[in-house]
Amino acid sequence: MEHSKWRKPIILLTVLSLAALLPFCGPPEAEATLDGKTYTIDDLEERDRIELIRQHNERVAQALQNHVYEKMISMEAEKAGKSSEEFMAQLWAENPSRGAMNQKIRKMAEDYGLDVNPNLPKMPKVDIAVDGDPVRGNPEAEVTVVEFSDFDCPYCIRIQPTAQKIRAKYGDRIKWVFKDFPLDQLHPEAMGRHIAANCVRKIEPEKYWQFFDTLFDESQYQETRKEGGSRTLAVSLGVDGAKFDECVADPAIKQEVIGDIDQGESVGVRGTPSFYLDGEALTNITPQQLEERIAERLE
Numbered sequence: 001m002e003h004s005k006w007r008k009p010i011i012l013l014t015v016l017s018l019a020a021l022l023p024f025c026g027p028p029e030a031e032a033t034l035d036g037k038t039y040t041i042d043d044l045e046e047r048d049r050i051e052l053i054r055q056h057n058e059r060v061a062q063a064l065q066n067h068v069y070e071k072m073i074s075m076e077a078e079k080a081g082k083s084s085e086e087f088m089a090q091l092w093a094e095n096p097s098r099g100a101m102n103q104k105i106r107k108m109a110e111d112y113g114l115d116v117n118p119n120l121p122k123m124p125k126v127d128i129a130v131d132g133d134p135v136r137g138n139p140e141a142e143v144t145v146v147e148f149s150d151f152d153c154p155y156c157i158r159i160q161p162t163a164q165k166i167r168a169k170y171g172d173r174i175k176w177v178f179k180d181f182p183l184d185q186l187h188p189e190a191m192g193r194h195i196a197a198n199c200v201r202k203i204e205p206e207k208y209w210q211f212f213d214t215l216f217d218e219s220q221y222q223e224t225r226k227e228g229g230s231r232t233l234a235v236s237l238g239v240d241g242a243k244f245d246e247c248v249a250d251p252a253i254k255q256e257v258i259g260d261i262d263q264g265e266s267v268g269v270r271g272t273p274s275f276y277l278d279g280e281a282l283t284n285i286t287p288q289q290l291e292e293r294i295a296e297r298l299e
Helices: 018-024 046-079 084-094 098-112 154-173 190-203 205-215 218-224 229-236 241-248 251-266 287-298
Strands: 032-034 037-039 135-137 143-149 174-180 274-277 280-282
Touching (some): 046 084, 143 287, 154 218, 174 190, 190 205, 190 241, 190 251, 229 241, 274 287
Parallel strands (some): 143 174
Antiparallel strands (some): 032 037
16 A cells, blocks of 8 residues: 555564553453543544554554564574574675565565464444446445555556456456545645546546556556646547546546545545455455455355
8 A cells, every 4th residue: 555555564674562562452442431421432433443443453463574574584594594683684785676675575475485364353344435436347236345546556556457357257246436546745646647537537438447447557657647648548548638628627526536535534544555345444455365355255
């Protein structure tokens, strides 16, 4: 997620202390009494309640990943007759770039059969209004996936092949809804692309998903990110240029995007991509785990 659910830590050099986790072991059960009435986490605003549970889940998962990766490095260092610090220094010397280092650690994890499954409590379900949003699959399907994504988020781009695979596999059994969630601080030009996509949908609805897929196509990234790339793409798909220009200048279109952002923030979205399966947030999972969770619901 960017701030990313998909960006899994590769090597963690610090371990959270057990003491830091103690207040968060298990679902929050704190109570407060005022004027004879008892209040619990269920009385908090939905957004605050979701955020507390998310923080708990993430801290547990982080501590577990710290532990297993540190353990793996220690085991490898022992095989090499070195301390963990010496072993890591050697790895960095042999793999000076972050990409090379990550690849080396991933290969090491695969060789050990490392699999992190924290099996944490599920996030509370939330109601997400999807009326009027672009939908793939069967609008009447019993299973609904809501995706909050940013066209300029690299992790959103990388998850698209998995999303396409899932939709192809389950066809009319699934309803896949897209929500705009451009991260302005990270991707200042993303808002313009989301506005452009909404305009394509407004002017030529049948061209929307082609526009969408092209923006999320990594092989087309350089072309679509050129100055005026969104307009060029829209026109190439048959969208009238004058109508497109008029649409992107309409403040109401930007407000539609902001509406998705506001809705996402209200249910706990903090970054992209964020997925909700029948209202349940799917957090701290890989693309493979996304596929597995949807399969559990459908098979």
